[in-house]
Amino acid sequence: MAETIINVVLFSMLVLTALALVRMERLFTIVMLAGVFSLLAAMLFVTLDAVDVAFTEAAVGAGVSTVLYLGTIALTARGCKPSVRPSTVPLLVCIITGAVLIWGTLDMPNFGDAEAPAEVHVAQYYLTESVKEIDVPNVVTSILASYRGFDTLGEVAVIFAAGVGVLLIISRMPGQGRRKDKEDS
Amino acid sequence: MFLVTLIALFVAMALVLCRLYTGPMVYDRILAANFFGTAAVLFIAVLGFFNGRPDFLDIALLYALINFVGTVATLKFFRYRSLGDARPGMD
Missing domain, CATH: 1.20.58 (Methane Monooxygenase Hydroxylase; Chain G, domain 1)
Structure with a gap:
């Protein structure tokens, strides 16, 4: 309740x-x-x-x-800038997409269902065997760092590239940005 | 008792959200957003006690740190008009 x-x-x-x-x-x-x-x-x-x-x-x-x-x-x-174009088409697209997504959730298992695919597929194996196989007490850590190690490595590479890109953009621009600010004020 | 605390917290959040939506000045909104972060910390702490798992308290502490970062960035933006290092030679 x-x-x-x-x-x-x-x-x-x-x-x-x-x-x-x-x-x-x-x-x-x-x-x-x-x-x-x-x-x-x-x-x-x-x-x-x-x-x-x-x-x-x-x-x-x-x-x-x-x-x-x-x-x-x-x-x-x-x-x-205030948009001048009418926003009926984007609104319609959003509503349809949202309706499709909600329709897609209809045949999902209930929250906390023991028979859900996520519970019966490999989760049991991880929960029972990961401590023996990997010897890490935290199951999530052993999945992320060992069973899906290459996946995590790829994610780290992507995040690193994104961080470098953002740092380059931010550290390059301030001179230009400030000049523009002075023109405004 | 924790339920009463949760309800009081929700009322406080609603009031803060009102100020955030309508707040005439920018500073009202900064304060409202900052307080909402504090309210999130309190919510997670109270929820942990409410569900009988007081170890949520550590997680709540981490949220306090995030809140701090956002507020410092906002205030620095207002003070210096930029977030990069404001060296005097660059102006």
């Missing part, structure tokens, strides 16, 4: 924040709202017991993204 109330409150805050985010025009406000949005999503993940996912969401969404967005605003403009 309490779980349902918590979920309903958090989800309504999430939807309200998303609606407010769409209506805003000042980019700075949008950055603040986006940070709050990912904090709310992280809280929902914590309620679902996915603490690691929640922490990633909060660190990337509320921490790093805020800094990157602010850096982008500092380098470019602070307001967005």
